Amino acid sequence: MSKRILAAAALAATSLGLAVPAQAQQRIQFEFWYGLTGRLGEIMEEHCKRFNDSQTKYEAKCVGQGGYDKAEQNTIAAYRSKQHPTLVQIYDAGTVNFMLSGATYNAPDLAKDFDMKIDWSGYFPGISNYYATSKGQMWSFPYNSSTALLYWNKDAWAKIGKTKGPETIEEWWDDIRAMKKAGVECGFAFDYDTWMPLEQFSAIHNLPIATKNNGYDGLDAEVMFNKTKFADYMKDWKKLLDEGVARIQTAQTGKTILQAFTDGTCASMLSSVANHGVVGSTAKPGLNWGVTKLPVYKDFKRHNSLVGGASLWVLQGKSKPEYEAAAAYIQFLLQPKEEQWFADVTGYIPVTNTGYKAMVDAGFYADPKRQGREIAIESLTFTPPTAVSRGIRLGNFTQIRAEIRSELEAAFTGKKDVQTALDDAASRSNQILRRFEQTFKGKQLP
Amino acid sequence: MDRRATFSNLWLAGALVAPQILLVIVFFYWPTVQALYWAFSTQPPFGGTNQWVGWQNFQQIFSDAVYWNSVQVSIVFAILSTALSIGMALLLALMIDRQLAGHKAYRFVYFWPYAIAAPAVGLAFRFIFAPDAGFVSAINQLAPNLWNPALKGWDAMLLIVIANSWKMMAYNFIFFLAALQSIPRGLIEAAAMDGSGVLRRARDIQIPLLAPTLFFLLVINITESFVDSFGIVDITTGGGPARATDLMVFKIYSDGFKGLDYSMAAAQSIVLMFLVIGLTFVQFRYIEKRVHYA
Numbered sequence: 001m002s003k004r005i006l007a008a009a010a011l012a013a014t015s016l017g018l019a020v021p022a023q024a025q026q027r028i029q030f031e032f033w034y035g036l037t038g039r040l041g042e043i044m045e046e047h048c049k050r051f052n053d054s055q056t057k058y059e060a061k062c063v064g065q066g067g068y069d070k071a072e073q074n075t076i077a078a079y080r081s082k083q084h085p086t087l088v089q090i091y092d093a094g095t096v097n098f099m100l101s102g103a104t105y106n107a108p109d110l111a112k113d114f115d116m117k118i119d120w121s122g123y124f125p126g127i128s129n130y131y132a133t134s135k136g137q138m139w140s141f142p143y144n145s146s147t148a149l150l151y152w153n154k155d156a157w158a159k160i161g162k163t164k165g166p167e168t169i170e171e172w173w174d175d176i177r178a179m180k181k182a183g184v185e186c187g188f189a190f191d192y193d194t195w196m197p198l199e200q201f202s203a204i205h206n207l208p209i210a211t212k213n214n215g216y217d218g219l220d221a222e223v224m225f226n227k228t229k230f231a232d233y234m235k236d237w238k239k240l241l242d243e244g245v246a247r248i249q250t251a252q253t254g255k256t257i258l259q260a261f262t263d264g265t266c267a268s269m270l271s272s273v274a275n276h277g278v279v280g281s282t283a284k285p286g287l288n289w290g291v292t293k294l295p296v297y298k299d300f301k302r303h304n305s306l307v308g309g310a311s312l313w314v315l316q317g318k319s320k321p322e323y324e325a326a327a328a329y330i331q332f333l334l335q336p337k338e339e340q341w342f343a344d345v346t347g348y349i350p351v352t353n354t355g356y357k358a359m360v361d362a363g364f365y366a367d368p369k370r371q372g373r374e375i376a377i378e379s380l381t382f383t384p385p386t387a388v389s390r391g392i393r394l395g396n397f398t399q400i401r402a403e404i405r406s407e408l409e410a411a412f413t414g415k416k417d418v419q420t421a422l423d424d425a426a427s428r429s430n431q432i433l434r435r436f437e438q439t440f441k442g443k444q445l446p
Numbered sequence: 447m448d449r450r451a452t453f454s455n456l457w458l459a460g461a462l463v464a465p466q467i468l469l470v471i472v473f474f475y476w477p478t479v480q481a482l483y484w485a486f487s488t489q490p491p492f493g494g495t496n497q498w499v500g501w502q503n504f505q506q507i508f509s510d511a512v513y514w515n516s517v518q519v520s521i522v523f524a525i526l527s528t529a530l531s532i533g534m535a536l537l538l539a540l541m542i543d544r545q546l547a548g549h550k551a552y553r554f555v556y557f558w559p560y561a562i563a564a565p566a567v568g569l570a571f572r573f574i575f576a577p578d579a580g581f582v583s584a585i586n587q588l589a590p591n592l593w594n595p596a597l598k599g600w601d602a603m604l605l606i607v608i609a610n611s612w613k614m615m616a617y618n619f620i621f622f623l624a625a626l627q628s629i630p631r632g633l634i635e636a637a638a639m640d641g642s643g644v645l646r647r648a649r650d651i652q653i654p655l656l657a658p659t660l661f662f663l664l665v666i667n668i669t670e671s672f673v674d675s676f677g678i679v680d681i682t683t684g685g686g687p688a689r690a691t692d693l694m695v696f697k698i699y700s701d702g703f704k705g706l707d708y709s710m711a712a713a714q715s716i717v718l719m720f721l722v723i724g725l726t727f728v729q730f731r732y733i734e735k736r737v738h739y740a
Contacts, residue, residue, distance in 0.1 A: 254578030
């Protein structure tokens with residue numbers, strides 16, 4: 001009996017073994033790992049399928065990693081054991097790690113080796129500057145790109161007789177307080193994510209987060225966010241919390257800021273434009289909402305906001321056909337038709353000017369369903385990027401975010417004074433930066 | 447009299463244990479040696495050239511207030527969750543052992559929680575104890591803000607203690623029940639005939655006779671709560687709020703995998719290893735003396 005099973009298994013194995021190379025001959029396969037999850041993760045799958053259906057020569061095998069940070073961790077672990085994918089989606093904060101890794105097949109080389117048609121100057125400057133090396137080259141291909149916006153509940157604002165979202169932060173606070181008097185219990189929901197309050201806020205106010213132009217000029221940068229207007233901003237948040245007009249909403253409290261906004265509990269939130277589609281599809285029926293550019297303090301001049309999201313990195317150690325397939329995939333994603341489809345289903349912005357123009361011409365942004373998405377591009381391109389509104393290039397930025405997050409938790413729960421918490425976060429962040437510098441001793445940012 | 451099975455054929459004996467030894471070396475000693483090497487050097491995330499840094503990683507850890515916080519948090523967690531899980535398991539086992547109505551069904555289901563993966567336990571407890579939306583949110587309807595693990599450190603600690611104990615309780619329960627059932631019925635019946643009540647019998651007969659089991663479970667539970675509590679923390683609190691549940695093992699994970707500082711994580715895991723070895727040693731040295739094996 002058991003012999004027969006064994007024989008059957010062996011037979012199955014050989015037939016599988018025969019089947020696999022036969023298939024591989026037909027199509028060149030390559031692996032692509034992505035970090036997006038939830039609805040956005042499904043869309044990544046669909047994008048792969050569109051590529052696979054569009055031609056017969058290559059086949060993308062797309063594998064979700066369950067989060068941006070996990071995608072980075074898993075890729076590194078896989079690289080160390082030589083099990084890595086050809087192409088991987090790495091979020092903005094992981095850019096430095098990959099630039100210094102020595103594990104990448106850089107975008108300009110790939111483009112040259114495989115004759116890709118890429119108009120490098122066609123990328124939005126806000127995007128290309130963020131990802132560029134000091135020589136102005138991008139080593140990865142910008143993919144899903146977003147920026148932060150203020151989402152506001154029009155019905156709540158109507159209660160205080162306003163039909164426009166706040167322009168300045170002062171106005172925003174006044175509105176929140178006025179709404180409380182008008183019966184809106186929660187005017188603003190926030191969590192501990194630093195991307196909106198620290199990174200985007202600093203960019204639009206043209207404030208540095210770290211010395212050396214936010215780290216672009218060298219690994220010996222030191223953070224300085226505890227000494228800028230950002231500290232006042234956080235003190236304001238704490239004040240709103242104490243007054244009972246704003247609330248902390250996280251998965252642990254039961255509702256994320258997104259859920260608290262879409263079910264009408266809280267009247268405003270800061271979030272990525274990438275959530276525009278999700279807010280639209282999950283908002284409770286009848287909820288009137290809009291988006292506007294992030295408010296600025298009134299004695300500051302508005303600058304461009306930062307690009308967020310992820311770019312595609314090609315890794316070393318793969319075969320030529322695999323690179324060829326990956327190059328074809330990237331080329332496919334950059335077609336205006338694909339850019340538009342992707343922007344439509346998500347809320348992400350197109351990464352190239354040509355893609356954007358094609359979409360404007362096609363009346364994409366005139367559709368009421370997508371109303372407000374053009375504001376993201378307006379925000380991103382508001383001014384040409386300055387030395388600090390260009391982006392952030394700090395080693396181990398994920399960990400720095402985590403330190404700030406922990407200290408903000410301490411501050412918002414009243415364990416520490418806000419300034420002390422930020423000072424502590426800064427000194428811990430600097431330890432992380434020194435540690436990073438030591439680990440990459442002798443290496444320089446490209 | 448000491449009777450032992452001996453092998454005259456050493457080669458055969460060696461061949462028989464070889465697979466096991468190989469497994470232990472590959473999955474235990476080799477990683478430990480690797481971790482030791484990393485702990486004394488700096489390891490870049492993508493691998494490559496380590497630089498020898500001597501004791502620097504350890505110095506940095508021991509001079510870090512956040513690290514000491516995580517040690518403290520781990521100890522509190524270990525004590526609370528061991529006490530709760532052993533206490534509850536003992537109570538349940540004593541009840542089942544009395545063969546109350548429905549005891550067979552209970553005996554069957556009490557073991558289940560241990561079969562559930564830690565992240566699933568975490569997810570369930572996160573949902574049950576969510577202050578806005580969970581079952582426990584009813585408390586907040588009565589007394590606003592009484593329960594909020596997202597903002598209050600102690601609530602978060604309590605949450606992971608309960609979740610971990612719930613899981614470990616199942617494991618402890620089986621051991622207690624087996625031990626209770628090996629206590630001769632005659633002893634208990636004799637005591638009952640002498641007029642001692644349920645509590646008295648438990649206190650004077652059953653629990654003292656359970657001492658070896660209790661000791662074994664104490665060692666296992668403390669060790670588990672130090673090294674195996676990661677899954678629950680990751681899902682329920684993520685170490686927060688403000689590091690109130692930043693257990694040592696969770697900090698190792700976040701420094702190593704999130705922070706990509708493998709060397710610092712390796713140094714911390716070496717410290718944790720010695721801590722667990724030390725604790726186990728202390729338990730064997732001092733507590734075991736008071737245990738009588740029948």
